Amino acid sequence: MPRPTSLTVRSLVPGAAQGALLFADVGLSFWGGVDPLRGEIIDRHHPLSGEYLTGRVLAIPSGRGSCTGSSVLMELISNGHAPAALVLAEADEILTLGVLVAQMIFERSLPVLCIGSEAFAALRGKAFARIDGASLAVFDHIPVDNWQPSETPTQARDTSTAIELSEFDHALLNGAHGKAAQMAMQIVLRLAELQGAQRLIDVTQAHIDGCIYTGPASLRFAQQLVQWGAKVRVPTTLNSISVDQRRWRELGIDPLLGEPASAVGDAYMAMGAQLSFTCAPYLLDSAPKAGDQIVWAESNAVVYANSVLGARTLKYPDYLDICIALTGRAPLIGCHLDAPRKARLRVELPKLAELDDAFYPLLGYHIGALAGSRIPLIFGLEQRQPDLDDLKAFGAAFATTSAAPLFHIAGVTPEALDPAQVLEPDTPLPVATIRLEDLLVSWRELNSARDNRVDVVSLGNPHFSLSEFARLAQLCRDRVKHPEVVLAITCGRAVLEQARDAGYIDVIETFGATLVTDTCWCMLGEPVIPRAATTLMTNSGKYAHYAPGLVGRNVHFASLAECVDAACTATASGRLPSWLQPALPMENRSHV
Template identity: 40%
Template structure:
């Protein structure tokens, strides 16, 4: 199958400027993926502005020098610096300067300085059925699953190339037939009270990702309506433990009004019956710290905390002074709604607000041998040991706050 470009696309690719470079990157990617055409996109979410080395900065600046500009709405994922000045990033020069140059280059390209991994909670919500090009694994899975827009997992730096070209390869999850579920993930054996609990969704997501991998699955047996934050937590954990780009939940997500619709009327290739024992094992796997006597820090907000989650954090602290720092990672769109009185109360309690970035992708946590980090995030739990050097202890948000107040684990056993 050969790629057929339109006359307009060929003309753009034949140029010598930044737009031509972007179009050639998209076309070459399409050929590698076996796509026969490019399709117009309505928006992009750019993950490539996070500094991983000088080459990324030079790439972005080359696009700028070539006069490239995005032609669709393009929001930005987290960078390597907290430009809001909430927290101290321990990134030293020259890396710090290169990271700042990289972030500035993406703004010059016309991207919105959102700096959040939850753009869907900052007003970027493409319509169901629309084609977009999003990066950042949790944003991709939320966009596909909860919003019903269509995107593949666009990595650095294909995401910005698509935004500049206004095109994406027509393959994978852009095509309706590839969005049908092939695996049923049946949670009907779990009690309703558990499915209604905040702690359940990161655990179920991590289990789903390991069991389903890169396949499209549908969760069945849900008799409670999970809120958007629960769906966010599920998708983020699933995308961290497996290459999940799309999930369905029967009766909840837009392309799955019922189980049969999610499967397209076909029989599933596999049915995974989730048992309480499987859930307990998945929860245990999220912790790498073995019976720690203390914790050194708490980190929440991966994906970034919503306004509702931040308000819940405030209610749980309830005037207490925390014994260890609690890092609350969120977007500047949430901070904008936090008045000075509320912010001061949080910071006086021992909360370290982190904006524009998070503690797992840039050095903010103290460099501590044998440190123990507690979190309620399945995504943090997956990545923190390798990225921060801290062992991880997983718990609910309430358990995290109670543990931070005492400086030691305060966990509640879940009945089997």
């Protein structure tokens, strides 16, 4: 029998398992990165792309990207396509929460371990892993033995807690406010313990990302809460759902998706949530103010709330969001506090020429990957005055590649107007200097299409704002879309009505665009994207990253103006923006 390497671990969710080791040193977003029905890794930018998780021990530094990763993992556990275990370098609340909810609702689980960066590096090249409680053994070869796990209960646990609880907290925990609130409080406390919180705080509002339909388990979870009498305790908005609830039949969506996806939205509204259905709740009149303690899920919304509005929220996993909305109580940890909002990485930008709107999503995508879980402080945009749409696009792309819930831009974002305010005194930061050549690498990564043909132009990820509609109407006026190109825009109902009242929608519909509400491009597929379509074009760094895995099409990424031009010609120009052209060798610049 081969001699194993034994490692010291922290058990986030206890259990016992073994399997072939699937290792990567890059974080993975389960939403948009893993097929919830088959367990295939579909993130085409990830080193494990094409691998299957089922029955294998997945070792990744952490999750990243979408808050819906918890829902995808719960779905995989429910349908039997989950990994045998998760081994993480650093604790990840999104993935851990998915396992905890599966325990509570489906009585199924898998072990989750946190082992630290040094031990994690030792997993590289290992073939097999075995987990038994707080013990991890890894092997160079598959062992041949009759291993039996020790008795490791995954359900029974001490219900006492070291967290300071109020009288109301105790009442919730004891079931005085109903079974749904009791279950929600149990989950809130379990995550609070894992995070090291000492007490809970009141929140003023919630935004629920768990209303996305990832499969039958996500609907069952929501309907179970309704059956238990769940009612939200704070004003609560809903993220995009998986279909346009009013028009999914008209759009040709299969009832096998349309009916359960719509039912998930109905279930959350039955709990008292508002009919908002937008991934950009910061565009609503109910958007929080600086200093407000909130619970928001949806990765781009979390990053925007923290960074641009100065509100305070963690990057809450799906299902923890509704649990906090049902209790009104959240762990006092992370970005709810002052110190964890400080910068952990200084990013310096190169000298830049005149910019277009493709710059900010590209920069966010690049810095997100560079920062990992560290909060960056970015220098070099002090005189550029990026507007709210620029910051929205930056934040969405940043949240796609980073696990951090916050960014600072010196002289721009509210907490970094004076950069010294987000620095720890006498604590030098590591410095990352970005060159234009580095941004060119990320540009080429987002531009996965090799054919200049454009079949679909995708706009509104995150949902379009009123000012984006104004800009689009200006670009579309007195022009007509190519008959073989689909140009579709996703947006919230409230913004759509504002744009209609302002006269923008008449111009855009005359151009030939399709308007879709309630859902977003991360959930849209055929037939909104025609089956024969092979190539998409978008101005969204987030969607340019996710689309190849989600819908199996390659992508052109460019500015909004380039997208409209492509909609008219059915062809991508392939031009580099002028501000990026200095990254090319001199002899190549005349060819772009």
